[in-house]
Amino acid sequence: MADAHDMTGKTVVVTGATSGIGVETAVALGRAGARVLVTGRDRGRGEAAVQDIQRRSGASEVELVVFDLGDLSSVRAGAAEILARCPRIDVLVNNAGIVLSDRRVTPDGLEATFAVNHLGPFLLTELLLDGIKASAPARIVNVASTAHKGARRGLDFDDLQSERSYRSLQVYAKSKLANILFTTELARRLAGTGVTVNSLHPGTVATGYGRDGDTKGVFAFGLKVIKPFILSPERGARTSVFLASAPDVADVTGAYFVRCKPATPTREARSSEAAARLWEASEKLVAERSPG
Numbered sequence: 001m002a003d004a005h006d007m008t009g010k011t012v013v014v015t016g017a018t019s020g021i022g023v024e025t026a027v028a029l030g031r032a033g034a035r036v037l038v039t040g041r042d043r044g045r046g047e048a049a050v051q052d053i054q055r056r057s058g059a060s061e062v063e064l065v066v067f068d069l070g071d072l073s074s075v076r077a078g079a080a081e082i083l084a085r086c087p088r089i090d091v092l093v094n095n096a097g098i099v100l101s102d103r104r105v106t107p108d109g110l111e112a113t114f115a116v117n118h119l120g121p122f123l124l125t126e127l128l129l130d131g132i133k134a135s136a137p138a139r140i141v142n143v144a145s146t147a148h149k150g151a152r153r154g155l156d157f158d159d160l161q162s163e164r165s166y167r168s169l170q171v172y173a174k175s176k177l178a179n180i181l182f183t184t185e186l187a188r189r190l191a192g193t194g195v196t197v198n199s200l201h202p203g204t205v206a207t208g209y210g211r212d213g214d215t216k217g218v219f220a221f222g223l224k225v226i227k228p229f230i231l232s233p234e235r236g237a238r239t240s241v242f243l244a245s246a247p248d249v250a251d252v253t254g255a256y257f258v259r260c261k262p263a264t265p266t267r268e269a270r271s272s273e274a275a276a277r278l279w280e281a282s283e284k285l286v287a288e289r290s291p292g
């Protein structure tokens with residue numbers, strides 16, 4: 001079971017908290033006394049998750065905000081709702097993620113894995129940032145993955161939408177690399193604000209990947225083959241919960257963690273130049289799809 005340090009009086013937002021690691025993160029933080037806002041794209045699943053989290057954590061303050069990280073207008077609406085409900089945001093856990101066998105396009109015309117795993121969280125964080133800064137000391141936790149090692153050549157800034165070539169695991173790897181690079185640049189920008197931001201690998205975890213037909217063929221078969229050997233969501237949530245609550249890391253920022261300990265990501269993930277370039281590209285993509 002993932003154990004959190006005392007979170008009494010804290011408000012935490014956990015994205016993708018309708019299943020897997022997200023639910024377990026919310027349970028642990030709720031049990032520790034936090035007010036928890038969970039987000040998801042499906043209201044039915046979200047309401048069921050809220051009831052489950054309340055029952056298992058004993059927390060009464062567990063709420064749902066429904067929006068789709070793959071739809072930037074939906075992200076904007078979700079962020080506005082969170083800010084309206086929360087006078088403070090002490091912790092944001094960017095947990096949601098997908099892996100898709102086939103290339104799909106979002107309502108904004110973006111490749112879906114990149115949109116949900118990176119650009120949606122990028123925009124959400126940006127929109128909530130003033131509220132997070134006002135709550136300092138505060139924390140941002142980005143769930144990345146050791147899968148970023150698969151992006152051996154780094155990000156292709158000329159093809160962030162994977163239009164020229166789409167290989168599911170490679171696209172997923174690049175999105176996880178983007179999570180770490182986003183963390184690096186955000187930490188640089190937040191220096192001196194009292195807000196820390198760190199990323200992590202949760203372990204190879206039995207989550208909801210593939211549950212909705214997102215994966216098929218050889219990849220779906222592979223998920224079934226490795227299932228007996230992967231971590232439970234409870235164990236997978238430990239590092240997220242640690243980074244969200246532990247006094248030990250209150251002043252640590254810009255780091256990458258595995259099993260609650262600092263780790264060294266790939267050379268590509270340590271590139272401050274790539275981190276700054278990704279930020280600029282992300283700002284441009286978001287701006288191009290802003291209302292008005």
